[in-house]
Amino acid sequence: MMPNRSIKQITLQPPLIMKKLNDFIKISLCVLFLSVSTTHIYSQVTALKVIPEVQQFDSKDGTYTLPNTILIKVNTTQNDSLMSIATQLKEELQSMFQVKASISATSSHTATSSNEILLTYSNTSLQNKEAYNLDLDSNAGITISGASKQGVFWATRTLLQLSENHHKTIPSGVITDHPDYPNRGFMLDVGRKFFTIDYLRAYVKILSYYKMNEFHVHLNDNAFSSHYNNDWSKTYAAFRLESDTYPGLAAEDGHYTKDEFRDLQRLGMQYGVNVIPEIDIPAHSLAFTRYNPELMASAPYADDHLAILEDDKLPIIYDFFDKLFDEYIKGDNPVFIGPDVHIGTDEYIKEGKGRDVDNAQAKRFREFTNHYLNYIADSGKTPRLWGGLEWLKDDPLTDVKPVGNAVMNAWSKDWVNAEKMLDDGFDIISTPDTWLYIVPAAGYYRDFLDISWLYSNYRPEKVNTAVTLPDFQKGLLGATFAVWNDVSGNGISQMDVHYRTIPALKVLGTKNWKVAPIKTFEDYQTLANLSSDGPNLNMSGRYTEAELNAMTSKVGGKAIRFKGKKALNLGGTNFGYNYDVSFDLNLSTNNRANAILFQSAYGKITLNTEGTGKLGFSRDGYTYTFNFSPEHKNWQTIRLVADYKGVMLFVNGKEIEHLTAYKKTEGLPNGFNYQQTLMFPLEQVGDAKNGFSGSIKNLKLKHLSTEEANDILLKVQD
Template identity: 20%
Template sequence: MKLKLFASTMLLLLGSVSAKSYTKADITVNSIQMGHMDEDLANEFSIQFNFTNKEDTFKKWQFGFYMPMPFYSLALQNVNQNLRMQICDAGGRCTNLRYVKADSITDKDLSQAYLTILEPISNFPLEEDKTYYIRLGHNNQGLPANISTFPQSLFLINTAKAADIPKIYTINTEISNYSLIGYDQNKIDEDLKNTIQSNWNSSIAANPNELKIVPAPVLVGQPIDSGYVFPKKLLIHNQLNSDNAMLQNWAEIIKDDLDKKVTVDNDGAAKDGILITEISTPKAINNNPEGYRITITADNIMIETMTNAGAYYALQTLRQLWYQNKEKLPSMSIVDYPRFKYRGILLDVARHYFSTDEIKKLIDVMAANKLNTLHLHLSDDEAFRLELASLPLLSATGANRGLGQQIGATMLIQNNLDTTNRSQLDYPLANTPYSGSYSPEDIKNLIAHANQNQITIIPEIDIPGHARSIIKAMPEVMIDHNDNSQYMSVQGYTDDVLPVCTYNSDISIGAEFTQTMNTLVNDIAKEFNGQTTIYAINNEISVAGDEVSKNAWSNDTSCRNEWSSLSSLAKSQLFLERLANNNSDLLVSGWQQLVQNPDGSFNKEIIGSGQTGHIWVWDPSSSGVKNAAKLATKNYPTVLAFADKTYFDLAYTPSMYEHGFTWAGNNNGSYTVLSSAITANETLSQTKNQQNILGLEGALWSENLASADHLFYMALPKLPALAEAAWSPAHTTSRETKLNWQSLANRLGCGTDGFLSYLNKIYEVNYRGYPNGINKEIPDGICKLNATSSIKK
């Protein structure tokens, strides 16, 4: 495993230089103002940086920053067609600024997508002790809304150094430097308070005596006797099968939790301890292989199930119970099984890298919530993270970035602006080498840990769009010089699509490209084979297939014959169909654009439903419900991942001090995630083939997730809300338009008690609102801080 590198040696624009080429600039940022300004159209915004240079005069310079909105212009797509950029001094002397971009994708990156580097078009020195302002006017690529979308990690490149070696200066900003035109914090706070109260008032009233388990089980029975007192030595008798590996792991957990000696055996006649046996009436658990029945009496704890997975989830439930009382479990019976077979999390390790230990911790938290699928996003424009012996350049080049490298700096979250960074990690700067990849041994270890916790891992690479890191790594195979198309992706890339029209042909690089793509998908799928979870599928790979620019391949002379009249999406779909047909042993999965048009219709040349493992629907629910239902009706195995419901990287609140994107909503807290239970109801009602709606997924896209701290801030407490929606019965989570939000909040707790406290103590993860439980997402006064209270109606 190659870790992130926060080295002191910096790679600069023109090559490798010493650490002396990196300096903190004595440049004072006085203000950064953003929003609608004079002459901005309704969909445009402008930014004005005001700063004072305390350094010696910079004769030749470039100014750069990270912001998740591109400042490149492409009139063909109406992208920033009115953009005007200039710098002025206090006396009114001005010059325009140009966007500094590499001439070719084979050159080392300068500006690209969310990383902007500008320079004056004429001589304009920055003189010592002089004040300047930079105004970037009429950008139409979104609106800045909060810390995550503000320009940050500012830097200045002194390009007038001797021997053509530039020197990079970082420019510090504080949150107090930023202002949004028209922003009213008092109004935001009042609106948020009203939203929280409205959500609470419109929810199903909680039962204060309910069992404090997340997700809520199907049925809890009445006490049978006085309950089970844990003995000094606890015996686990596996009467289900002879495979004790999973139970041996649980023996260690119980030993640590309860400070007891624990022994596992296969004594079929035993009547004491924890008995795990085959359920005699599978209908009681809906014939569900993940279901279980627990009966707790004074004599023993009986777990009845059909599979090891059912026993595992029963033990997860019991662990929550004994966390609440380590000496004695109350007598009761619990019948439980999941609503949906697919309960997943997408983790994007391309935009930001997470170590195997960090991923394992996420797997542990997922398993505690009875989620069962990790959708692992291994490549995107910014990186290719998987080490493949057959294609070593993909990770050797594609897993590294920074100024002076083939893949330039990007996703530069500024350390002091990230309030989630509790561990105080040093985040990369523009010229910090940043890398991370996963070896075959890393993948084996992840799979072993996932198997142990009933989590299936589905590998995903992103093609034919979002493929810039692949192109950068292997340009001689991935660049078709017949393609002179001009386009821009949603994220601002102008060179991130594969040469699809050459696949299976002898046109241009067709032969090499075809062989490479076949090798790529087969080798990745094989690396993830051998998983032992209930729903694991051998030879499955997701190719994503999403967000190809509408102008991609529009001027590509390799697109002949049947390709010539197709839209860019149809070309993408035809390429992926042919890739699947050429590799018929694979199940090729992806996002809905893999097979479906934006209006929900289907082209003729698409991968058939029988050759797909999963189709994820990310459309916001306003269109996603209808499109997902159409996919299910056409027999595609469909997973609901509606962006406005379960994209965990979206902001919890509209506050400018909150982290997260806002493009699909800016009130995307746990209540919103729980409401995916209702949109699931709506989707099911619109298709005849309800069995093809496999379940729900939450997405942790990592553009903003620069650390594990930030990842868990965005994941918790949203993840338990997803688990509730995906596992608990529909009649529990919702009644018409009302959610069981009060109940879930009651079980999540107010700090020292509840499920959030449990996750914090057991797995050492923090959450948004730590240490006060769900307090930030419910009305004032409901939680009594610094007390072990339960939430009252």
Template identity: 25%
Template sequence: MRVYALISTCLTAAIAKGAVVQHPFSPGKADLEIITVPTIDFQSSGTRLSLDNIHEVHVNARYSDTVDSHGETLIPPTLYDFAETFKTDIKQVLGRSWRVDEAAHPSLSTVFLTIDEDKTRYLDAAGRWTSEGYSVSITETGVIIAGASPLGVWWGTRTLLQLAVLHPDGIPTGHAVDSPGWGIRGVMLDVGRKFYPTSFLGELCSYLSYFKQNTFHLHLSDNVGVVNPDDKDFVNSLYSGFRLRTEDSRVAGLASPANESYSREEFDSLQRQCAARGVTIIPEIEAPGHALPILKWKPQLALIDDYTMLNISHPETLPALKTIWSVFLPWMHSKTVHIGADEYSADFVKDYNDCVNVLNAHIYEVSGKRTRIWGTFPPKDAYSNNIATNISLQHWAFFEDDPLHDYVEKGYSVLNSDVAHYIIPGYSPYFPPELNKTRIFHGSPDGSGYIPTTFDMSNSSNNPERWHPLVNGQIAATWNDLGPNGSVVSDAYYAWRNHLPALADKQWGGSITELQYDSVFDRLHESIPAQNLDMTILSKSRTIFHYDYAGGVSDGSGNGYDATNHGCKLDHRQVHFDGRCYLSTPMRRKGRDYTLTFSVKPLAYGGALFQHEELALLADSKLTFQADGQYFPINYTLPLDDWTKVSIIAEGRKTIAVINDDERIEFQTLLGLSGTGLRWNPMAFPAPLNIIGKGFQGKMRSVRLEEGAQWKD
């Protein structure tokens, strides 16, 4: 009991003191030596906790089965669930094996997880209680994390994990009380115009969670842009996607092909994987604009002068939309769903408002869920059917709406997705391929950091007060306006990689400076658990693997990445591929910045030189990368029955083939700019490594993968 009294006294003192310190949505007072992302107002005691003194995670037995009922997810983990996930992170990141158990009170050498029921302690920017708040108290003998809910506790474990990474010689002792300023923090990804596998999306949730972002908005249906929308045949030839796939006869024919859509089981698994880390998937099905996927299913519903838009006045349109939502609402484990409603014809505003209001009422009646739309037609006195005020608006551009004056001042809640952080991976004449760091740190009109209430970066009169309760938060959107061949899957991650944690700090209400951020980013980035989005391969040296085939298919790099031979003949340091045999390796892919070198002697064209699932380097009549169902050839043909040395060099956003240490040819994609022209653009392909030579006929020797772009002078 003496131990409990000691730690409880520390916790009580921490909470009492935390009740009067500034919350992170105010200008912070964080110790410059104690930085996390987002920042916390950490009051240091001046000593250190060695993790050698911690052996277990204890969950307060009274709250073990408690869940957060106030957040967006309908599948919230229990406090004990979060503890188990925390345990796996500790093992992966710190290499420590901690046991999880229940306990009634804190004890020595433990991390104690509990719930703080004080409704006055954890407040957001508007002064409202938030279930995401937490306090952390660290002594030389243990840690207590008390959350307003299990989700708050989870965010507290992110703080503790970051502190452990940044202070490997001992975690600073002290305490902090922390709450997010805004309730919605995260990103949006356009999966309608480019398909992304659930494995990739799940890893992105791990990335978001580490920096306390709680929302992943998935734009599940769309089509590429068009400048001749009244040309029916042309429009129907355009790429479009509807990503939810079901056997339900009511929507037969609506979904994209099976390799570019998600079954209910896959979508459910993704949502649960993300919820386990505090991230809620917000699904969006776009209509009545951007509706080509629906119109390929029911072409009779199109506007006569725009075959990407639904004719809302057609008697079958609203029933069709109701049917779609009735089928898929049971799949969706969020309290809010997004119906799109972006960029519709201004000639039919009344019909548009009717459509939005009808779907809003239908969704609530069927599922009890709330509705969100993109800001498109602001309410006006001239309309007798303005959209209902219980619909939340997602602002993205001032040419569509003025979020403060059109919505906030009229009682609508608004989510900020302004074009300040609009990204298009690959190329766009208007938007960057990655987040703008300067805008994050200096994007407010006064030059301070961007925050969710920053709708206008230059004119503060267009921005509500920081504390305004109708601003829900901020979402950074990544769009695939130019379709599936404009980028590869991993480009979406690289669009966010370097600067999203900084934006997460601002979304939370943190106060990290650019200098502080740069000082900790690399170490924190290397420690993000449950993901390998960089597609890193561990190596003892610059050479990751080397197969010289002198004594079989062993790896000569010292890393032990030996291959397995599936029926191929080896002699004279060569592998003979007959179109049926192949080699397999323990590696899958290598992300950006690598050099893959090999010598090859094809006897016929066809087959994969290197492959992992749908990513491949093909020995076709033109040397070709295949990625995400698209083909990217270069103007080079490997000579038959002759040896050629090839180096595939990936550097940043470019991939280049170097032939015989001489000729350099870049892999590029030809982009159609929404009917206004064409443009060649670089492509950043990962190196496919899992399978070597499948379907290929010829010989190969000396295969080597090196870290970084190794250019020959």
């Protein structure tokens, strides 16, 4: 029963009523103010078209418009180390926006005129060493202040993106920015598929444009023997770096000279990207065991495993790889000039019996891992390795410690116990295979990353499907996504890999820099589709209507005669998926084998392909032919429509053939879907040495949406 209370006990006195009312109003106003302020802050940040999203933007009235001429001032009172950034920015402003810039030294800390950009170190404490402030003022110009040289450089990437995406007229205000995670990376398997040094150099710049600061280059690997009739002697393997210690070790079908790899790392240093070389041992090592069979393991281990369990061979193995690492790390002119070297240590298992781990196997693997962690650390480098210790545990346990501040890629819940590795003192980089592995056209892992899910749900603490670490866990450095070219010889091109990589790079750049972006995914995706590959790059093959018109105007309604030794520069690179290209062609009768019709650095369209008389194309060492031989001395309209799955040929409005993926069962390798794709080459028509003979006119170039491409390719196919 409720106790009896008097009216006096439950009635509030007038002063108390007023106090309660005043408190309520104050709280309500505070909540309203915070809500409005938060909404205002969010709306300011989302107003900027830049990837990754900045941490904070305090807007001012008006906009800042990039002028046609500008003075870049560099504060040199501390030192002149920012001059190199000023020089690079000057060149990029000219090439991207035709802005003429000059450079001068100053002692000032702020710009004072609308036609000034000032670069300086910050005189106040910022969030971390990569942090920067970027002040855009319609009257006072642009002031960039960084916590370090790297912070200043990242600010210039932000400025270039804003200038590009806002068409040189940018909202005025102050950007305060820094990364949430220090290591933001991409790994490319160049062992199973060769990528040119120009491709790698382009990727340094692309990564930098999106503030990704690590490029992990997986230098050796081999295909699966199952694609070579289970014959290891015929299975593809490659090591991609020139070696004087072991002449002939580097792959004949493509490798990098020492100078090329040094220069790649120096380029990375210029662009804020740490190029990390990986030599993957003691598994995935067929290139080495084929070169020196004494290194090869015996059954039950496959031929791509080193014989680390055989006591008589172990000294030979250590001697071989000690000398190989010495060649690249030591001496007056080392090849690995960056701070990190990756030693692999991935998947040392019995052939066909991966789960069958014995004590001797686990113990020797751990001893081998310790040897090279110590060897790399003693050589003055930070060792890196793939996590493999959880799978391979002996009893009693052989400890593996993070010698030299070793960093581990946490890639699989079966192979890596991320929490234990952190407890043991390893720093880790989240590389979860479930979400961040691309294996092009393989039918397992991912052909394309799930960009929507990653943007909305992923953070580096999700080290696998079973474990999510606490937010900003100490020792968690960030995340790396990977492209593994497991299916060697499947027809995938460098441009096909880029097509899969670039959307992943943008979203992982975002989530590593600002783990909880404010933009909706729809707004982010619109911006990502708009954003370019970076300064002076167009690997994606996207063009404005004006750029397309400029190219087609060079091959217009008036026929141009080619006589086999003529090249016409179009001014493009490649035409990216999805596209529709047509032109009128009238051939002479004397076209030599593989006469070039169109070409770029990455591919060619040819006539009389391989001497067959047929129209075809080649790229990345693959050659394809259409079942079509153009007529001589007769005009025909050639049309090619393509997406990332294939390319369709029309002649005079009639479908001739659709080259697309098919199950390869003949020859070696086999047992996979063989890709037949083409990004249309748009650098030149013809060739000065082996060009086509005939006339061409009416070149037409059109970008297609996915829906438009499907409407053509699928309807015609049906």
